[in-house]
Amino acid sequence: MNTNPIFPVPYERAGVLTPGLPILPHGVERYPVPGGGSRAVRVEQGDEITVQDREGLQPVELVFFAPDGRSDAGMIGATGGRDPAGLKAALLGDPSGARVVRALDAAGFDIARADGTVIFEGGSRPGEFRSFVAACDGLLIVCAAGGAMEPHEQWAPTEVALYIRRANPDMARSGLLPPDPLADPLMDFNIRPGEAKPYEVRKGQFIQVLDVQGRECSDFQAFSQRALDRGLEREIDPTTTRSLMGSLYPAPGIFSKYFSVDQEPLVEIVRDTVGRHDTFGLACTARYYEDLGYPGHINCSDNMNRELAAHGVRPRGGWPAINFFFNTMLDDANAISMDDPYSRPGDYVLLRALTDLVCVSTACPCDVDPANGWNPTDIQVRTYDKSNEFSRSIGWRKTPEADVEQTKKTGFHDCFARHTRDFTEYAGYWLPSQMTNHGAIAEYWAAREKAVVMDLSPLRKYEVTGPDAEELMQLCVTRNIKKLAVGGIVYTAMCYEHGGMIDDGTVYRLGETNFRWIGGNDQSGLWLRKQATERGMNAWVRASTDHHCNIAVQGPLSRDILKQVIWTPPQQATVEELPWFRLAIGRIGDFHGPSVVISRTGYSGELGYEIFCHPKDATAVFDAVWQAGEPMGMIPLGLNALDMLRIEAGLIFAGSEFDDQTDPMEAGIGFTVPLKSKEDDFIGRAALERRKANPQKQLVGLELAGGIVPTPGDCVHVGKPQIGVVTSAVKSPVLGKVIALARLDVAHSELGAQVEIGRLDGDQKRLLATIVPFPHFDPTKERVKGNYG
Template identity: 50%
Template sequence: MIERFRVAPGAVVAVTVTGGDRFEVIDRYGRQPVEMTVLAADPRAVCPSAPDSPATVLRSLVAGPDENGYAAGRILALLSRHVDQDRARATRLFDTDSAAGSRLGFAVDGDAVVLIAAPADPMDISVDEPNPPSEVMVDVHRARPMPVGQRELPAPLAEPLWDMRIDACTASSYEIRAGQFVQIIDVQGRQCSDFLAFDARGLVAGREYGLDATTTRTIGGGAYPQPGLFGKFFDGRAQPLVEVVRDTVGRHDTFALACTAKYYADFGYPGHVNCTDNFNATLSRFGVSARTGWPALNLFYNTAFDAAHQLTSDEPWSRPGDYVMLRACTDLVCASSACPDDIDPANGWTPTDIHIRVYDSTRRFSVAVGHRLTPDSEPVLTKPTAFAARTGALTSNFTEYQGYWLPNSFDSHGPQQEYWACRERVAVMDLSALRKFEVTGPDAEALLQATLTRDIRRLSRGQVVYSAMCTESGGVIDDCTVLRLSDTNFRFIGGDPHDGLWLRTQAERLGLHQVWIKDSTDQMHNIAVQGPASRDVLAGLIWSAPTQPDLGDLGWFRFLIGRLGGPDGIALLVSRTGYSGELGYELWVHPRDAETLWDAVWLAGEPHGLVPLGMEALEMLRVESGLIAAGHEFDDQIDPFEAGIGFTVPLKSKSDDFVGRAALVERKAHPQRALVGLRLDGNETAAHGDGVHIGRVQVGVITSGVRSPILGTSIALCRMAIQHTEPGTRVEIGKLDGYRKRIGATVTTFPFYDPDKTRPRS
């Protein structure tokens, strides 16, 4: 059994080892130096490890009040027992040419704490061969493996006020004060934990004001609150009791009761211990009346309503160490359980423990959802972009998008005003959630040629190309743009964090060993400046060297590397690309320079009526312009022809083979569906997933629908059976159950707005 630790770029991880253990340090994506410092009474405890360089990451650690500062403080406390921080030294592992997956093994002869650090120098975007810092993995092989079911708890996020273990099949009650945080941890994974909360002052007055799932769903509009704008749980008075701050699982139950005596008795297990009786016992000391069934927030439980509207359940989604963190909105009496259900998959058939940690109200934790890149990956929490301080001053309406918080709309403007600013003047939007990957090395071109539908060999330095990336069966994994920085260096920009994993998998399959695929998303954040006045806004801001194009001469789908304001300004990359259907540019900088860029653009844009633009307005812009989105127009079951981007598949001019080519040849020869536009009768809008009918027969499905401000009508994109794609064909969009309400519509071509794309070309 292997214990695996992830070391994020710029971070340090402490791994405790004992004699007889062995461990491997893995440069997962290549070209990433590592600093290893061994803290032990015997300097030969880890072999081979001879300190040969300064421990730069350890020397720069600073303890602080936030979560990262608390983790740094724990590392520094370990370090201080052995050496002064400013004199810390390390063994340097790997270098800037190490191959992806490189491993170095070490034997452990004595007890030690090994500090593994991944230095993270900022990526220079002005060079042809950028090398973003990347994560490192540590695999520990124990001489005496920890018994199954005895996992260590994850480290505290801050200094806890107190900890409490809730043993399997029991429940406990506790009090927390307004503003305090409670972290509910699934210790072993796949273990339900019911949660109850009551207004403490109400209980003192003899009134029970507890969590009310129906009120919460009505106010928030979701099955259960998630971190973000609609993250609060309310009582029956519509008063907030708790707010969800973090959730590494993302799926819970608020539909059913905590398990009851009746449930087990009806199943044939009379007298079975149950959460309801456990809650009744532990809450009695607060004067809470006993019930035969408690409606609870059942954390980690996996329930859903199926197509027949039946409540279904399965094993919980949670993994060991997953947690939900809540903040008390008022003084509370709470109760948590470790559910005893062992007669169905509710707890993976084996009830285990739940752990509670409470943190002081002075602590600050980021609001976040956990995402896993692969099933065995550690969850990565939602991040703010580098522009968040500027956009956050203009709105509190943020939405979680692919692991980042992005503005939905802006308080002093709203979606319609933001939309019109882009169509008529100029708007600025944060698109930092786009995933960037540096694809470099002698085999870089060969990899992209073999995995993308476009002919990458035709791509010139300084040029951008839009492409699809497909599966063997022709489905679209993602759409993307690719920038050629040099003969052997490319920048891949897509929307899905899995893109890099797919590229690495294909490189391994093809035997392309001289290529590095490194995630540069957190080394390059970007804004888009879009609209007819975008060139005028940027004209005085962007300086470029004589070897680079001038902004005024930059062609459509071209880019330049320049400076902001002059030759001594911050480095940035400017591409003449966008997602609005207007003349526009995207500006890419290192996150440390993001606020400087925003301020400069904001100031230059004021005379032109610059307005910030959020996701709601962007949706109207992109549907009008016939631009596709993942999860709407395409997924890995939909080919590029069906998704409306068949132009990205030059089967005649690209003779080289690529992933999915054979399937796409067949699909193009025998098309089944195509993307069309629809103009709706009246002012109602269509929604993604609505069926499109001729009579009783469904002939298509809506992929995206909006009310078009500039056209004054409702429009939609529709994946339609090829037999009904002729413009002018009359169809009906099914609402309700698809048959009890119909909206008439007419098939049309798209883009609906500026079909010849004269505006972005201008």
């Protein structure tokens, strides 16, 4: 892959590597451009412009406007004469286009008169880039052009990166600037390290506390204005908040609120891009520094006292606060410790005021411990009017170096929102936990007796194409892909060299050189791309998760429901003909309906199917399935019921039954490693051969007496020594008993053996259990094969 000195590199000093803080050369700015979207950036004469195609095969349109309104690609050294049709579509159809439209309107530029240029039009490799130099000042617009992808197609627009190396960087500017506001701010002020600033916020308004440089703690406290007017100090109270929220760590999300001692809700969290903050310790105090040998050290509590005095708030030796970005933790003895914050440059928390407030925020001055990564920096605070609409989200990243992404709604979100408001964050998306008028038990029984529809859109999809696609898949997964027919699907593991699992997932073969990988995490797709790039394979691996949303219809009646809904052309199998682990390309209703891919797969242990479509067709697909299924007793199913189904069926889950230290045999899916019939080498083969010859752990089923459901992670004992760990557990509705999956030492994994599950400290309370075969329910998989009435 090409390299260039403008690209970011991980920060490293004295042997300490921090990939979460990538370093750009001085004067270089980076702007991600979403797939199918656009970005407008002002450039100056002499600025170097570089566009990098992150995943390959992504055409990019460029438009440049001079200050006088002229558009000429030659002003950046490019060849123009092209109509920027992709950009025009993006301005209308992609959310990123709104900002570009505002920038054009503010400058008075006419996109209809734009002189466009296209790069990477003939194909590009992952990481390939093109560079230009601006001959004059102007506005540069970059578009990663592309539209909706049909579910049977394998090209989706993907993100590109724009880098600007400034010809005249501001030498007086130190560090990074705050990112653009989320909307037009009411207040927008910077807090330098060692400062605190008070501010007033009206009910319904939003507060954004932003870590500009990264790794900086900011203490936040809010007082009820109504109480202060009566001479009462009623601020956020940690004990009340913990008790009412039922959580030691007040977590961000749809129900996260913070209360006064009078149990009045003061603020709620709307967005959090970090996910790790202090659990209501004190803001730093004079005594803290004195006890460390630093008398007179500036501290946040004294700063807050000084600034709050004007509002009639009495001083305190130490202020309880929401210590945003402060990374404290409790060990197994409940002792408090700390480490560097998790926050990166531009990370923030967005709150909404639930009543009129007097607030105070700080930028912590601590430079004697890891609280601020040993380097105090600045905090930005912005407030926004209540008329704004901000989606609720928890930030997530594909890799430590990746840009933060907000929690998204799937294409089917609004369809399931008709049935519930109980959504939880799952792998960067909102998924329903359970349905308002049903609940997990009713949803479970519907899956066992009738049918359910569930949202599985967060599954990660990657399109693997090119002449070497089969070779790449054969190298990276444990199953024999050479034996997979076109239209076939295989469940497999993907491993590292040492045999630990990256992911489990399914490979869909859409053509001789066309595959679709569907897994649980992005790391598996990134691993595929890494191998293709490093080994010089003629294959491309491109993310398509946001272009393939999918629902699963599962249960005994799923075939009878979908045969009314799915039309397939003569050369494709009908729903009734479709065998287990096969796919068909069809449409909803008839020849003119929305395009779908349907597969005979699922994650419930029941007869079932998955339907893949583009998000633009999601509502039509759901409504068609619902119209056919509701009269037959089909109901929606959430994550709580799905966990019951999959544990009974012995289906494994990442982070529970496997991780990167667990091999497929230890995870209970040794059947996905055909070492004898797959003669070709693959990544991890040598390690798996050694592990299989010398097994250490084995996944087993447990039945428990006593009715108590153990917690994943509970220790499993034979007498005093621990011999394993519980990976998943549930009270099985159909079996009427508590069951579990556990990973045990092979010396104690014999069927019928008695073991004990430790609670409390592992010794003071034990749950008696027996090792039994698994799957606990339908061990011959007759139900998933559909061989019942």
